[in-house]
Amino acid sequence: MTDAIAHRSVARLDTQKPKNGLVSRYWLLATLVFMVAVFAFLRPQLVDSSNIATILRSSALTAIMILGLTWVIAAGKIDVSFMHVAALGNMTTAYLLASGHGWLVAGLAGVSVGAIAGLFNGLLVAVMRLQPLIVTIATGGICASIAAALGKGTSIRIADPGPLGDFIFTNIGPVPVIAIAVAVLYALSWYAQEKLTFGHYIFATAQSEAAVDQAGVSVRNLLMLLFVFSGVMSALTGVLLAASLSSGQPMIGSSYFIDGLTAVLLGGMMLRIGKPNVLGTTTAILILAVLVSGSALLGWADYQRQIIKGILLLIGVTVAMRAVNGRQSQHPEAS
Amino acid sequence: MTRTFTLPAGSGRFLAFLLLVVLVAMAFTLAEPRFLSTQNMSAVTRHMAANGLAALGLTFVVIVRKFDLSFAGTACFAAMTIGYLIALGQPLWIAIPAGIVVGAAIGAFNGVVISYFRFPDIVTTIATGSIAAGLAFVYSNGRTIFQNFMSSGILDLNDARVFGYSLSFVFLLGLYAVAWFFMHRTRYGASFYATGENPVAAYYSGVPTRLYTMLAFVACGVTCVFAVLLILAESGTADTNEGANLLMPAYAGVFLGTALLGRTSVMATLAGTFLITMLLDGFSLLGIPFYYSDGVVSAILLAGVVFFDARLREFLSDIGSFLQPASVKKEKRS
Numbered sequence: 001m002t003d004a005i006a007h008r009s010v011a012r013l014d015t016q017k018p019k020n021g022l023v024s025r026y027w028l029l030a031t032l033v034f035m036v037a038v039f040a041f042l043r044p045q046l047v048d049s050s051n052i053a054t055i056l057r058s059s060a061l062t063a064i065m066i067l068g069l070t071w072v073i074a075a076g077k078i079d080v081s082f083m084h085v086a087a088l089g090n091m092t093t094a095y096l097l098a099s100g101h102g103w104l105v106a107g108l109a110g111v112s113v114g115a116i117a118g119l120f121n122g123l124l125v126a127v128m129r130l131q132p133l134i135v136t137i138a139t140g141g142i143c144a145s146i147a148a149a150l151g152k153g154t155s156i157r158i159a160d161p162g163p164l165g166d167f168i169f170t171n172i173g174p175v176p177v178i179a180i181a182v183a184v185l186y187a188l189s190w191y192a193q194e195k196l197t198f199g200h201y202i203f204a205t206a207q208s209e210a211a212v213d214q215a216g217v218s219v220r221n222l223l224m225l226l227f228v229f230s231g232v233m234s235a236l237t238g239v240l241l242a243a244s245l246s247s248g249q250p251m252i253g254s255s256y257f258i259d260g261l262t263a264v265l266l267g268g269m270m271l272r273i274g275k276p277n278v279l280g281t282t283t284a285i286l287i288l289a290v291l292v293s294g295s296a297l298l299g300w301a302d303y304q305r306q307i308i309k310g311i312l313l314l315i316g317v318t319v320a321m322r323a324v325n326g327r328q329s330q331h332p333e334a335s
Numbered sequence: 336m337t338r339t340f341t342l343p344a345g346s347g348r349f350l351a352f353l354l355l356v357v358l359v360a361m362a363f364t365l366a367e368p369r370f371l372s373t374q375n376m377s378a379v380t381r382h383m384a385a386n387g388l389a390a391l392g393l394t395f396v397v398i399v400r401k402f403d404l405s406f407a408g409t410a411c412f413a414a415m416t417i418g419y420l421i422a423l424g425q426p427l428w429i430a431i432p433a434g435i436v437v438g439a440a441i442g443a444f445n446g447v448v449i450s451y452f453r454f455p456d457i458v459t460t461i462a463t464g465s466i467a468a469g470l471a472f473v474y475s476n477g478r479t480i481f482q483n484f485m486s487s488g489i490l491d492l493n494d495a496r497v498f499g500y501s502l503s504f505v506f507l508l509g510l511y512a513v514a515w516f517f518m519h520r521t522r523y524g525a526s527f528y529a530t531g532e533n534p535v536a537a538y539y540s541g542v543p544t545r546l547y548t549m550l551a552f553v554a555c556g557v558t559c560v561f562a563v564l565l566i567l568a569e570s571g572t573a574d575t576n577e578g579a580n581l582l583m584p585a586y587a588g589v590f591l592g593t594a595l596l597g598r599t600s601v602m603a604t605l606a607g608t609f610l611i612t613m614l615l616d617g618f619s620l621l622g623i624p625f626y627y628s629d630g631v632v633s634a635i636l637l638a639g640v641v642f643f644d645a646r647l648r649e650f651l652s653d654i655g656s657f658l659q660p661a662s663v664k665k666e667k668r669s
Contacts, residue, residue: 078457124637124641128644128646128647129646130640130644133457134586134590134636134640137586137633137636138633138634138637139637140633141629141630141632141633141636142630142633142634142637144629144630145626145627145629145630145631145633146630148626148627149624149626149630152624250626258465261458261461262461262462262465301477302472303468303469303471303473303477305469306465307465307466307469309465310462310463310464310465310466310469311462311466313461314459314463317454317455317458317459318454321452321453321454
């Protein structure tokens with residue numbers, strides 16, 4: 001019964017949605033194609049099979065990390081602790097490996113640490129109804145501190161990258177296995193987001209939590225689930241990074257902060273305008289990875305890339321604001 | 336007639352805050368007698384100055400119910416601008432105002448797009464902060480700037496003393512006094528609060544709400560330059576991540592203060608910043624490694640936000656009311 005109501009309301013919303021032109025729905029994809037074309041024209045090495053494998057591998061890791069974040073932001077909340085949760089998962093794994101445990105124990109411990117961090121975020125945001133930005137700034141700081149403390153402020157070397165290392169560096173043709181795994185994961189997520197009630201509830205929560213609660217869906221449990229999922233996915237990336245880098249890096253998080261948020265928010269400017277979604281996130285991650293790879297081939301400095309990323313994010317916001325012109329503006333804090 | 340006078344509103348919370356400060360100070364003094372030495376106290380006041388200045392601007396932004404995540408990047412860019420001008424041999428009276436103009440310009444950009452064009456605050460300030468942090472590398476390709484710092488006189492800002500206190504602390508108190516008067520004793524301050532509480536009602540009461548939102552971001556951009564100026568004077572070099580550590584303590588100061596004193600205000604931020612600086616300083620005196628400092632600040636912030644949460648307090652007072660002797664009637668205050 002409740003499901004039927006939710007379905008109908010979502011269906012009505014869909015018909016009311018202003019007809020966004022092809023341009024505003026797919027401009028991000030066009031940007032990706034355009035960027036690949038320009039960089040490949042200037043530096044043909046970009047489309048070498050080894051370079052493609054590198055781009056896909058780094059994109060795959062970022063994609064796992066921010067899959068949960070995409071839905072947290074889509075539900076109208078924000079999580080700025082994800083990169084520090086990844087660092088904590090990374091350092092936990094490295095620490096346990098260094099103290100003689102096997103990959104299975106270390107990896108599972110790394111992921112469960114992420115689940116605990118996510119549970120903690122969820123409790124504070126969903127149950128205690130505290131401001132998500134402040135809460136996740138604080139939990140992120142705590143996670144970063146613990147991660148640094150595990151390695152006494154420096155990195156931990158891992159002697160043997162183990163089976164995960166083999167998994168990450170195995171390619172089928174030019175395509176890394178992990179990229180295929182992530183593609184399958186994102187396809188499943190897309191199905192859950194678009195075809196199951198789960199996705200409808202996420203976007204409905206961003207619109208009105210009271211309405212979702214009235215419809216008989218527990219916003220509290222949904223947000224709890226999303227925050228735990230985000231924590232688990234971030235920590236899983238941390239574990240994979242430990243295998244990929246053969247070390248635990250306590251400061252690994254900071255490099256993912258701007259990239260992760262930029263990818264999710266830029267991705268929100270595609271398909272469902274103003275709403276983060278998994279396909280948009282995928283496209284945005286690829287854009288950022290191509291930008292990094294292409295600009296490195298052209299010899300641009302790191303800071304120039306950072307400026308371009310910031311400008312891309314601003315452009316993305318501007319496009320989204322134009323697309324929703326007339327509609328009430330929403331931002332993650334409007335809860 | 337037992338109550339011949341009533342204390343001003345909020346003084347209960349203020350007394351609780353003072354008690355907390357005394358308890359913390361006692362705990363640290365027991366663990367480490369050097370805590371109350373004049374040397375340490377002057378270190379506390381000096382550390383407090385930079386964090387307190389960054390938190391002051393953020394207070395304005397939080398009062399109009401927005402967030403600013405860009406000021407750390409802005410501070411880096413302004414620090415490198417000031418450093419670059421000093422290295423070129425420009426006098427301080429050109430270099431410092433130039434830095435302030437940079438901060439004000441970025442703040443104004445944030446303010447205009449967020450208030451007039453209704454851009455989402457968090458996303459926009461993350462983007463501008465990222466751009467500003469990138470621009471900080473432009474002057475020297477990321478190298479530390481130190482030329483002319485000794486001869487420019489900027490170090491005097493750090494060493495100068497007024498009535499036995501460092502100039503930076505006196506500057507902090509002076510700026511807070513001005514901000515307090517402005518926010519809590521003039522109608523302009525009331526307009527800031529009105530903009531945050533209910534922008535529609537404020538607008539129809541004749542408050543130019545968009546202008547006030549914009550000004551809050553400008554204030555945040557300017558005070559973070561003040562903060563990083565003190566850091567420049569202390570370190571004697573300009574580094575590209577000079578302002579990166581301002582973000583966490585500023586948020587902690589504002590929201591811990593809000594939790595302690597019940598609402599976001601200039602005094603609350605000062606109280607929150609003071610408590611955090613004292614705790615950080617105490618922990619570093621006890622020899623706790625540097626990498627715990629962010630965790631300590633985060634934990635304090637979280638504890639403050641959770642334990643002073645209105646719903647939890649209500650819940651606890653409900654529990655407390657179950658424990659009253661049944662014969663005594665107790666009037667319940669919310």
